[in-house]
Amino acid sequence: MSATRAAAPARRTAAESPRTGRTVPTLLRHLAVAAVAGVVVLAISYQLDSFRNFQLATVAAYLCATAGLTVLTGLCGQLSLGHGALMATGAYTVALCQNAFADRGVTAGGVLVLSLATAVLATVAVGAVVGVAAARLRGPYLAGLTLAVAVVVPALTVTFDGVFNGEQGLAVPVAPAPAALGFYFPYERWQLWVVTAATLLCLVLLANLVRSRYGRAFRAVRDDEVAARLAGIHVARTQVIAFVVSAGSAGLGGALLAMLAQSVSPGAFGLTLSLFLLMAVVIGGLGRLAGAVWGAVLLVALPDLTHTLTDLFTLSPAAAQRLEGNLPLAIFGGTLIVVMIAAPGGVQGLLSRLAGSLRVRWRRRRS
Amino acid sequence: MEDGLALHHIGVRFGGLTALDDVSLRVSPGEVVGVIGPNGAGKTTLFNVVCGFVAPHTGSLTLDGRPLRPRPHRLTRLGIARTLQGTGLFAGLTVLENVMAGASHAARTGLLPALLGLPRSDRDERRLRRHAHDVLDELGIAAHAEAAPGTLPFAVRQRVALARALAARPRLLLLDEPAGGLGAEDVAGLAELIRGLPRRAADPCAVLLVEHHMDLVMAVCDRIVVLDFGRVVAAGPPEAVREDPAVVDAYLGATVGEARA
Numbered sequence: 001m002s003a004t005r006a007a008a009p010a011r012r013t014a015a016e017s018p019r020t021g022r023t024v025p026t027l028l029r030h031l032a033v034a035a036v037a038g039v040v041v042l043a044i045s046y047q048l049d050s051f052r053n054f055q056l057a058t059v060a061a062y063l064c065a066t067a068g069l070t071v072l073t074g075l076c077g078q079l080s081l082g083h084g085a086l087m088a089t090g091a092y093t094v095a096l097c098q099n100a101f102a103d104r105g106v107t108a109g110g111v112l113v114l115s116l117a118t119a120v121l122a123t124v125a126v127g128a129v130v131g132v133a134a135a136r137l138r139g140p141y142l143a144g145l146t147l148a149v150a151v152v153v154p155a156l157t158v159t160f161d162g163v164f165n166g167e168q169g170l171a172v173p174v175a176p177a178p179a180a181l182g183f184y185f186p187y188e189r190w191q192l193w194v195v196t197a198a199t200l201l202c203l204v205l206l207a208n209l210v211r212s213r214y215g216r217a218f219r220a221v222r223d224d225e226v227a228a229r230l231a232g233i234h235v236a237r238t239q240v241i242a243f244v245v246s247a248g249s250a251g252l253g254g255a256l257l258a259m260l261a262q263s264v265s266p267g268a269f270g271l272t273l274s275l276f277l278l279m280a281v282v283i284g285g286l287g288r289l290a291g292a293v294w295g296a297v298l299l300v301a302l303p304d305l306t307h308t309l310t311d312l313f314t315l316s317p318a319a320a321q322r323l324e325g326n327l328p329l330a331i332f333g334g335t336l337i338v339v340m341i342a343a344p345g346g347v348q349g350l351l352s353r354l355a356g357s358l359r360v361r362w363r364r365r366r367s
Numbered sequence: 368m369e370d371g372l373a374l375h376h377i378g379v380r381f382g383g384l385t386a387l388d389d390v391s392l393r394v395s396p397g398e399v400v401g402v403i404g405p406n407g408a409g410k411t412t413l414f415n416v417v418c419g420f421v422a423p424h425t426g427s428l429t430l431d432g433r434p435l436r437p438r439p440h441r442l443t444r445l446g447i448a449r450t451l452q453g454t455g456l457f458a459g460l461t462v463l464e465n466v467m468a469g470a471s472h473a474a475r476t477g478l479l480p481a482l483l484g485l486p487r488s489d490r491d492e493r494r495l496r497r498h499a500h501d502v503l504d505e506l507g508i509a510a511h512a513e514a515a516p517g518t519l520p521f522a523v524r525q526r527v528a529l530a531r532a533l534a535a536r537p538r539l540l541l542l543d544e545p546a547g548g549l550g551a552e553d554v555a556g557l558a559e560l561i562r563g564l565p566r567r568a569a570d571p572c573a574v575l576l577v578e579h580h581m582d583l584v585m586a587v588c589d590r591i592v593v594l595d596f597g598r599v600v601a602a603g604p605p606e607a608v609r610e611d612p613a614v615v616d617a618y619l620g621a622t623v624g625e626a627r628a
Contacts (some may be wrong), residue, residue, distance in 0.1 A: 027484030208484030
């Protein structure tokens with residue numbers, strides 16, 4: 001994948017260039033960034049209305065999935081057309097868990113953490129199975145396998161409708177916001193906080209991994225498998241690890257989405273979602289967690305944008321509905337083509353290039 | 368006890384084609400051994416057998432007298448590193464990261480500590496980075512540590528590939544056509560470097576060299592093995608091999624005499 005290589009050039013952070021000097025610990029650096037992001041979201045959550053809070057929470061939920069996918073596809077070079085299905089796995093697991101808790105009369109808010117953890121574990125298990133198969137496949141065969149996953153998983157929910165309730169899906173009972181926050185505290189703001197906390201945790205873990213020897217092994221395997229093996233890297237194991245980590249992130253993303261919507265149905269996790277996710281990470285900038293943020297924003301903003309667009313024209317309700325269903329995909333596809341031609345590094349690549357040239361100009365002016 | 372790598376009567380067939388036929392050779396510690404031969408003589412297949420990419424149909428390998436069943440990703444653990452034709456560098460990694468990747472088997476951090484970003488992961492990375500810097504220093508390319516390989520001249524990239532292999536601290540280094548694409552001046556520098564490998568202060572290593580460039584082979588090798596059509600047609604010190612009629616024949620074949628037919 002030549003696009004993958006171009007999209008993720010070697011990048012350095014200022015914190016690690018001195019060769020022997022002490023550096024800021026990776027964990028500390030990532031936690032600091034996460035803390036800042038958390039505070040910013042917290043502040044913003046008070047400025048936005050409920051709908052915007054909900055949308056921002058949706059961005060955060062998608063971000064888990066896009067971040068996981070960009071690690072897999074951008075860093076490790078494995079294409080996955082099945083991440084929508086992995087999100088479904090997480091979503092249905094959290095639904096089943098929350099229902100099981102509710103049936104037993106456990107309604108404390110804290111059990112959500114348990115349900116989310118179970119959802120991640122379940123998706124990790126599915127990811128391990130798919131990942132082991134995926135590690136043996138390359139190019140179109142890998143695409144085919146993950147495509148099959150994307151199609152099969154939503155179909156399973158209809159086949160076993162006794163458990164998953166078919167096309168209708170399941171409700172996800174979620175505890176209300178803690179009473180300590182006050183009676184009039186908007187529920188969407190609370191949702192945003194919960195989702196943001198989970199997403200930041202996911203991102204910190206992913207960022208740690210990317211900066212470790214595993215991140216280097218991912219990129220080595222992506223660039224040259226033969227050289228990677230000769231360098232002492234177990235290629236298949238590395239690919240499985242990437243797949244499992246990526247799946248876990250997607251599972252968390254799906255679980256958070258289900259928690260936000262308080263329901264889950266197969267329609268939301270079709271093949272289109274998988275394609276959207278892939279396009280989102282490519283447009284955002286493959287192989288970069290910051291690019292995954294742009295991708296997640298796009299995933300939420302685009303349907304909203306098309307809705308606004310279709311409202312501009314007076315259309316028959318049927319035509320408007322058809323347009324709204326297909327327009328996001330068309331716009332996404334169009335954007336993808338434009339971005340690939342104009343900026344193969346995606347939005348994030350473009351931004352870091354801009355920042356780089358600004359820095360050069362600034363330095364020149366100072367000297 | 369026989370130290371070093373030994374190949375005993377190795378035979379490899381690809382379908383009806385015999386790539387290697389009863390090839391035996393040995394590389395002892397401190398030696399530079401060259402493998403030469405015309406195109407298709409089986410030189411690269413020989414390397415692929417040692418690396419575990421190709422399983423021999425007959426014969427066996429031993430390392431320090433013990434049977435060797437090579438698998439590519441376990442090779443550096445056994446103290447064997449290999450460079451690839453071209454350079455085979457990781458285009459998306461910096462020079463430094465490429466060299467760090469070469470020492471992958473020395474990285475100890477498990478998945479969980481890496482995910483959690485524990486200090487031990489940082490320590491591991493720092494140790495690898497220092498080691499990689501040392502190797503870059505030794506090869507005189509430390510200035511390029513932060514560069515992307517694609518932006519560097521071929522001769523420098525070739526050295527990076529060598530640095531990546533040396534980062535594994537091998538006892539035996541397999542060099543696959545290291546002079547390919549180099550100018551005369553660079554070849555001279557490379558020759559000096561290869562000569563010095565068995566005498567390095569830290570991590571001295573023996574060298575098995577596959578090369579087309581005759582001047583380089585003659586300059587650096589203690590012994591030379593000549594392959595033709597998958598068979599060893601001559602072996603010995605450079606000056607003896609140079610005069611060997613079988614070698615002259617293999618290389619210049621039809622133009623010198625019709626003995627081959």
